[in-house]
Amino acid sequence: HFFILGTNPVLSTAEIIALLDGRQFTVTEMYKQALIVDALPGHTLDPKALMARLGGTIKIGTVLAEGLPLSADELEQQILKGLSDRVTNIGNATFGISVYSLESDKPASRAATLAGKFRNVGMSVKRKLQAAGCAARWVKAQIGTALTSAAVGKNKMLEDGAEFVVLTKGDTMIVGRTDVIQPFEEFSLVDYGRPARDMIQGMLPPKLARIMINLIHVSREATDVSLLDPFCGSGTVLTEALLMGFKDLYGSDKNPEAVFATQKNIDWIKEKGLVPNGDASHIALFAADARNLSQQIKPHSLDAIVTEPFLGANRTGHEKRGELQKRLGELSKLYYDSLAAWRPLLKPGAPVVMAMPVYIIGNEKHGISAKEFEKLGFCTEALLPGPILSRLGIPETKNH
Numbered sequence: 001h002f003f004i005l006g007t008n009p010v011l012s013t014a015e016i017i018a019l020l021d022g023r024q025f026t027v028t029e030m031y032k033q034a035l036i037v038d039a040l041p042g043h044t045l046d047p048k049a050l051m052a053r054l055g056g057t058i059k060i061g062t063v064l065a066e067g068l069p070l071s072a073d074e075l076e077q078q079i080l081k082g083l084s085d086r087v088t089n090i091g092n093a094t095f096g097i098s099v100y101s102l103e104s105d106k107p108a109s110r111a112a113t114l115a116g117k118f119r120n121v122g123m124s125v126k127r128k129l130q131a132a133g134c135a136a137r138w139v140k141a142q143i144g145t146a147l148t149s150a151a152v153g154k155n156k157m158l159e160d161g162a163e164f165v166v167l168t169k170g171d172t173m174i175v176g177r178t179d180v181i182q183p184f185e186e187f188s189l190v191d192y193g194r195p196a197r198d199m200i201q202g203m204l205p206p207k208l209a210r211i212m213i214n215l216i217h218v219s220r221e222a223t224d225v226s227l228l229d230p231f232c233g234s235g236t237v238l239t240e241a242l243l244m245g246f247k248d249l250y251g252s253d254k255n256p257e258a259v260f261a262t263q264k265n266i267d268w269i270k271e272k273g274l275v276p277n278g279d280a281s282h283i284a285l286f287a288a289d290a291r292n293l294s295q296q297i298k299p300h301s302l303d304a305i306v307t308e309p310f311l312g313a314n315r316t317g318h319e320k321r322g323e324l325q326k327r328l329g330e331l332s333k334l335y336y337d338s339l340a341a342w343r344p345l346l347k348p349g350a351p352v353v354m355a356m357p358v359y360i361i362g363n364e365k366h367g368i369s370a371k372e373f374e375k376l377g378f379c380t381e382a383l384l385p386g387p388i389l390s391r392l393g394i395p396e397t398k399n400h
Helices: 009-020 047-051 072-089 107-117 121-131 149-154 184-192 206-214 236-243 256-271 321-345 370-376 386-391
Strands: 002-005 025-030 034-039 057-069 092-101 135-139 161-169 172-181 226-229 248-253 282-287 304-307 352-354 359-361 364-366
Touching: 002 009, 002 161, 009 025, 009 034, 009 057, 009 206, 047 057, 047 172, 057 072, 057 149, 057 161, 072 092, 072 121, 072 161, 072 172, 092 107, 092 121, 107 161, 121 135, 149 172, 149 184, 184 206, 184 236, 206 236, 206 304, 226 236, 236 248, 236 256, 236 304, 248 256, 256 282, 321 352, 321 359, 321 364, 321 370
Parallel strands: 092 135, 092 161, 226 248, 226 304, 248 282, 304 352
Antiparallel strands: 002 034, 002 057, 025 034, 057 172, 161 172, 359 364
């Protein structure tokens, strides 16, 4: 199977590896735009079930052929073969072609060059299908070399035809057919349709919240974990956890209005019928400082903490370096004190996934070293090890 990654390949890759952990699958190819995953003998991968859980993957599909020469004729034959069942059973077909380059250096320009090489394939396939009595429609990418999930979905390609994905590397290509796309309408609804939104402080995107939850390395079936968001804000982490099937959730925020907003958003997704467990979930919300939760949560009762903490005052863009470093120092203390308070609440080995700010000043990036938290008994873990980052074409940083 191939996985087309989102805009942050490190997060997307780390999420996929976490979700497939121990599930008898191996990542055989790894690139900035895509991963190739093989199931070991006796095991199968369910693309639809996986996509229902993932936040950072755009498309999942099945590899039809690999190691093929970069030939327009070869691609045309693969598409005609891949559409043969549609032509036989339905009599019409809507199809599209997306080209991605697996090169680490300038993949977009490389993909554009190859898309030009294949520019006549779509029209040739359409003509041959029509000559065979099939009402064929070819959908082109409006921008770049690949169709968006929205274009694939709105043109009903997965129901009435197919999207063919071409992954090129060197002088060979992999050809696959998309099985499932990211549920863009659901993400849009949950993001922009929820009744309580904080446009001043900003909100964690639902996709990123879902990625962070998956990074706790819990399989799709193990949703009976106790999860806390101690800076719940408007409840993005908690609502995404509910949508993913988690049943035992805790949320707190220093601001009572944020807790009210979280409850409002939870009620809304329940009213929409989006929660798999309905009212079977246990959700406890309370207004409290993140550094003082021992009154509300029992010791050693939490399986995980996932949170985007307070990231500091909104920037104007005119702050001096000294001011920003002072803010980072204050935030570092807040996080240190919070983690110290959370540690007794966590079960042994329980993970904490926490977003932290990076201030960009010119070409410089200033952040908080997670190594400081090791003094509290935590151990820090990179999202991905250095060799994998190298394969993705991403430079390793001290905080990766």
